[in-house]
Amino acid sequence: MNVLFHTTTALGIAVLFTHTKNKKPSTSIFVFMTGILSHGILDTIPHCYLIPSKIDASLGLLMIITAIWLCNKQYSIMVLSSFIGCIIPDLIDLSPSIINKQLGWSLPVFDKLFPWHFKQFSGSVYTDDCTISNINHTILVIALGAVCWYKRSVVREMFSKGEC
């Protein structure tokens, strides 16, 4: 799935597992592991690549930098952990070959580590019919929007620079 959907999911995971009542963000390790699991689920369900890879990677990186920059300091490690967990499978399995292709480098390319990147488990759609993919992406965006709306007090607290 496009990086941008993984990074958007990372924000949703960070919000989902942060609680305002006890002011204690979930542990970064738990959020990191949940990010990896979410990546596996999103890569397994049928998906097309809606966004060209260069734009996708650039916007994903921009989202990470912006969110960490705007995030309240007490949550920055947890939010960063969520982002890393959500994109690290692609960084490990796919980035060397993408960098080689885009920049003409010769980084070593190893066998894929994460099973959802194996052709038999990946939900990548290789036809022109992206109907199911569009439905899946829509459900994902709606679900993430619902999480952020339901936990809007958390969102406000995470991204407020005032005292919490």
Ligand SMILES: [Zn+2]
């Ligand atoms: Zn992936």
